[in-house]
Amino acid sequence: MTRQPTLIEMMQQLIAMPSVSCVNPALDQSNLPVIHLLANWLDGLGFNTEIMPVSTGKANLIATRGQGAGGLVLAGHTDTVPYDDNRWHHDPFKLTEANNRFYGLGTSDMKAFLAMAIEASLAFKPEDYKKPLIILATADEETTMDGAKTLVKLSRPKARFAIIGEPTGMKPIRMHKGILMESIRITGLAGHSSDPTLGHNALEAMHKVIGELLLWRDQLQQQNNNPLFEVPVPTINLGHIHGGDNPNRICGACELHIDIRPLPGMALDDLRHELKQRLQKVLPETGFKLETLPLFSGIPAVETAADSELVKTAEQLTGHRAGSVAFGTEAPYLNQMGMDTLVLGPGNIDQAHQPDEYIDADRIKPTVELLRKFIYQFCIA
Ligand SMILES: [Zn+2]
Missing domain, CATH: 3.30.70.360 (Alpha-Beta Plaits)
Structure with a gap:
């Protein structure tokens, strides 16, 4: 059996695997290498993994630990936006530690979050789970939202709550406008x-x-x-x-x-x-x-109720009132499937879609810690 990679190794490997999605077919890439990488790790950890085809060269991954109704989804998209090599001072595909930051395309937005979600799940033994934890990795969030739309079409996964780790500076977000x-x-x-x-x-x-x-x-x-x-x-x-x-x-x-x-x-x-x-x-x-x-299919607005148990818990754990952001996410699609959904992640939106995208090194541990608490509350306790 191969050794499970450390958190930083997972981040390195995710960043090293290009997964640009773009409406321009010349720049668009498959996300399957990232999906298979995640599926391999999660299989090895005893998750039940399902690769859900979305379109040619694109798929979602649903990885479940524990069984039954309810539970928690930790979700992230596997694609990144295209990058401008000339404007990057670091290799976009090499996780580079400098200035107390980790640079790389997808560090903030948002492949690194998936590594942190996996890391957080390791705090509990498979038999501890009373309700399922689902790690969800989606395709084409940056372009068509086809990954999320396929989930809605197939009405999967099922859970009570979902957290999407888009860059919100660790603040819970329960609303955004549509586009x-x-x-x-x-x-x-x-x-x-x-x-x-x-x-x-x-x-x-x-x-x-x-x-x-x-x-x-x-x-x-x-x-x-x-x-x-x-x-x-x-x-x-x-x-x-x-x-x-x-x-x-x-x-x-x-x-x-x-x-x-x-x-x-x-x-x-x-x-x-x-x-x-x-x-x-x-x-x-x-x-x-x-x-x-x-000009594109549009993104619905989203609002998760202020009195949702997930919102209350997030406010208590982060010390921040759940607010709104000015960008669109997959949250309306997960909400549509009956999950109370929050957007909450370690990156900053200012870094997303920018050259030299990075995540603060100081954010990594607290994020894993926070996700552990969510998992404990919604799947273990
Ligand atoms: Zn994103």
């Missing part, structure tokens, strides 16, 4: 500028669309407010526009990209529906075609 990015395309009819009756000006139609969007934004902000968020209202950002080609040509087509950040309680499908309806209403009846298309 929608939509393209609005207006097709009119091009023609020479000297005679406006020859065409249908898509830029002028877009002017009406933008007016309606700003009006909708004001209304959404009047109707929805959650003071627990740093930006307490939903937002709509106009981020990109392109239309037409020449001053002396009637603009035949115009495209606008917007970003909508809804509060918990605002469903993505409802927003998409309302967007379409409102914009359709302001366009002239003839001569224009309007399309609204998602």
